[in-house]
Amino acid sequence: MLPKTEQFLRILVVGLLFFGLQWARAQNGDPILIKGKVVEQGSGEPIAFATVMAADNETKKPITGTTTADDGTFSFETTANNFYVEIGFLGFQTKTFGQPATRSSTMDLGTVALSEDAEQLEEVVVAGEISRTEFKLDKRVFNVGKDLSSTGASALEVLNNVPSVNVNIEGQVSLRGSQGVQMLINGKPSIIASEEGNALGTITADMIERVEVITNPSAKYDAEGTSGIINIVLKKDERKGLNGSISVNTGTPAGHSVGISLNRRTEKFNLFSQIGVGVRDIPTDIENRNLNLEDNTSVVSTGTEHRNEDYYNLVLGADYHINDLNVLTLSGNFALEMEDQPSTTDFAEYDGANSLVSQWQRTEVTDARNPKFQYELQYKKNFDEDDDEHTLLFSGLGNFFAKDQSSEFFDATVGGEDMDSQQQTRTDFKEAVFTFKLDYTNPLTDEVTIETGAQYVLNDVSNDYEVNNYENGTYVNDPGLTNVFEYNQKVLGVYGTGSYEGKKWGVKGGLRLEHTDLGTYLATTGESNDQDYVNFFPSAHTSYKFSDKVSLQAGYSKRIYRPRMWDLNPFFNIRNNYSIRQGNPELEPEFTDSYEITSIYILGKASLNLGVYHRYTTDVIERVSTFEDNVSTYRPENIGTNKATGVEFNAKYSPLKWLTLNGDFNYSSFTRDGVFDSQIFDFTGDQWSSKLMTKVKLPADFDFEMTGNYQSSYRTVQSEMEDMAYLDLGLRKNILKGKAVLNLSIRDLFASRISESLVAQTDFEVYNRRQRGRFVAFGFSYGFGKGEAMQYSGQRRRR
Structure with a gap:
């Protein structure tokens, strides 16, 4: 028997439920079926995934609703008694229908035609035009817009527009003036981003959604890369229905490409694909001068190196949504480069009195399949x-890269002493990289998150290299330059991080442990070098938000730079046999402690980012030049320590609706301490770089853009690198109501992007000059799909 109080409460609850149900029935009538079809006004094409909802007349809040099917039809039921129906889709004007005066079982709206909303479309286009940067706790995210100077450009040109990042004329990427950057594609290592693959050029600007710049990575990330991590995130559109884009580009020097991107999303599957085909010619003017200061003899070479490429790139993938909680993804990427490198170099040798001794021409014929x-x-x-x-x-990733290359070199005497000769080289290169990752993330509360995981990377490389000299009517193998180089590296890493992020203050700390097992082997000579080491990599980050307009971030991390395969490979590159690059199999890794503080300010129409940083690096790897018989040989060596302190400033300002300014400035000073072969390399120096992009909206739907770049001169252990300034231009015209775009871009307008260096030692000097020249590109792009598919703005995709 229940106590009287509990009996009374139960009777009261039952009574309230009964009267509540009766009140609800009085408010809501019998179900009404609402149906119809949504199409585009004018074309009559059905609009899939338009939103149809019934909302309360008084509160204006949604009651129920649905989205249209592929054929534009819709149907749903409601028991509401005081409602209206609203139909809308991004880029189109919304239509509203009141409920019928007389209630019936069906409300048939028939065919509803939506007209395009010019204002909405303009807002979407404007939002997607300008690349912009967002700041996270431990990284910065550069969302790639439709920057005009990047039209038809590769990922390398896009990176050169990212704050803190520079790409030199050789395609080497640096972060805050320092190389040793770890490049990732979609958060994982990829042969496309590796130095060995040299394939970033196969990724075009319109394939990139965002670039993440992580100058102080947390322990969650691989510790590789002393100056940080750059993660290129490719587009994988997941909006329902069929969406896609096509782009066609042409330019001079020859740069012609066609790219197609397709995406099809259903309830269970998301299918995505990209295909690109193109040809390009990359000519580089070169000048080298080797001077022996002991006897004043010299060798001078000038010419043009060509790299002609036909390239093909195919991406296929599928996401299978097993249910709301589980997704399985399988994807593949195949790329092929066909290289042709016809180059001619003129050589001249001078004696101590500067009189011509000999003059000859070296012709190269190289074919490669990659x-x-x-x-x-x-x-x-x-x-x-x-x-x-x-x-x-969990992810399992396999990367494979091969190079089958053959070269012929012909030296033909023009005057003076006989320098006639012939050489052949053959390269059979194979690389396989397997990466296995397991990551677990658990937000214990709204503020506290823990992460843990492991990664295992296996890298297996074989490089079969052969040199043959033409002697007495036949080619004879040169055993001093012929060998098989094998490189095997295994890295096992485990990590754990914890973070707290409140409304004002956040902190994140972590620790990573990595075990490296590296072995190199020269099969022909039997020489080997093995390295086995274990390292801890701590990280710490914090942020404080003073207000919506001002915040502060600080971070620390320990990093490692493991010598790459080409750093270790001792084979000579004899393209210019008076300027040779050689690897060093005994190289040790670099270690860097990195500290930084960054402040963010939002001041009306301006956003500012000011930061200071300090890096301390041990066992610094530098290329050292040695000189013998007027032949300069570059070889990487571990030379001492480096302390670098710098300041960085980024700003964006839009004083007028038609004008936007983006600026980037980076300055660092450094102190070098080191000794090599009894020579002391102690010195101090500094360097700075800046970029300014100006974008102007012109009448008749034209946009104009200018990007100026400057990199100061700086010192290395032996060299003086000259400064560099260059200007890029872009012009765009929107057509077909913004669904298609015409682009014109000019990179290096004044052909001033010239790389110059001088190695000045007591007994020799080596001068090098390289110039790519002006590139002009014209492009057309068109997007198709459900209303907004053409807007590849880098913004977060709508599902």
Whole structure:
């Protein structure tokens, strides 16, 4: 028998429920079926995934609703008694319908035609035009817009527009003036981003969604890369229906390409593909001068190196949504480069009195076939439908790269002493990289998150290199330059991080442990070099938000730069046999402690980012030049320590609706301490770089853009690098109501992007000059799909 109080409460609850149901029935009538079809006004084409909702007349809040099917039809039921129906889709004007005066079982709206909303379309276009930077706790995110100077450009040109990042004329990427950057594609290592692959040029600007710049990575990330991590995130559109884009580009020097991107999303599957085909010619004017200061003899070479490429790139992938909590992804990428390198170099040798001794011409004929293949299997599990952050992610990634190259060199005497000769080289290069990752993220509360995981990377390389000299009517093998170089590296890493992020203050700390097992082997001579070491890599980050307009970030991390395969490979490059680059199999890794403080300010129409940083690096790797018989040989060596302190400033300002300014400035000073072969390399120096982009909206839907770049001169252990300034221009015209775009871009307008260096030692001098010259490109791009598919703005994709 229940106490009287509990009996009374139960009777009261039952009574309230009964009267509540009766009141609800009085408010809501019998179900009404609402149906119809949504099409585009004018064309009559159906609009899929338009939003149709019934909303309360008084509160204006949604009651129920649906989205249209592929054929534009819709139907749903409501029991509401005081409602209206609203139909809308991004880029189109919304239409509203009141409920019928007489209630019936069906409300048939018939065919509803939506007209385009010019203002909405303009807002979407403007939002997608300008690349912009967002700041996270431990990284900066550069969302790639439609920057005009990058039209038809490769990923390297896009990177050169990212704050803090510079790409030199050789395609080497540096972050805050320092190389040793770890390049990732979609958060994972990729042969496309590796120095060996040299394939970033196969990624075009319109394939990139965003670039993440991580100057102080947390322990979650691979510790590789002393100056930080650059992660290129490619587009994988997940909006329902069929979406896609096509782009066609042409330019001079020869640069012609066609790219197609397609995406099809259903309830269970997201299918995505990209295909690109192109040809390009990359001519480089070169000048080298080797001077022996002991006897004043010299060798001077000038010429043009060509790199002609036909390239093909195919990406196929699928996401399978097993259910709301589990997604399986399988993707593959195949790329092929066909290289032709016809180059001619004029040589002249002078004696101590500066009289011509000999003059000859060296002609190169090189053909190469470079296939690349990548596949990935990824499984992602969400543990809670309401929490996207509680996840388990496993990925297995395989990268394969090969180079089958043959070269012939012909030296023909023009005057003076006989220098006639012939050489042949053959390269059979194969690389396989396997990466396995397991990451677990658990937000324990709204403020506290823990992360843990492991990564295992296996790198297996074989380089079969052969040199033959033409002697007495036949080619004879040169055993001093012929060998098989094998490189095997295994890196196992485990990590754990914890973070707290409140409304004002956040902090994140972590620790990573990595074990490296590296071995190199010269098969022909039997020489080997093995390295085995274990390292801890701590990290710490914090941020404080003073207001919506002012915030502060600080971070620390320890990094490693492991010598790459080409740093270790001792084979000579004899393209210019008076200027040779050679690897060093005994190189040790670099280690860097990196500290930084960054402040962010939002001041009306301006956003500012000011930061200071300090890096301390041990066992610094520098290329050292040695000199013998007027032949300069460059070889990397571990030389001492480096202390670098710098300041960085980024700003964006839009004083007028038609004018936007973006600026980037970086200054650093450094102190070098080191000794090599009894020679002391102690010195101090500094360097700075700046970029300014000006964008102007012109009448008749034209946009104009200018980007100026400057890099100061600076010192290395032996060299003086000259400064460099260059200007890029872009012009764009929107057509077909913004669904198609015409672009014109000019990179290096004044042909002033020249790389010059001088190695000045007591007994020799070596001068090098390289210039790519002006590039002009014209492009056309068109997007198709459900209204907004053409807007590849780098913004977060709508599902």
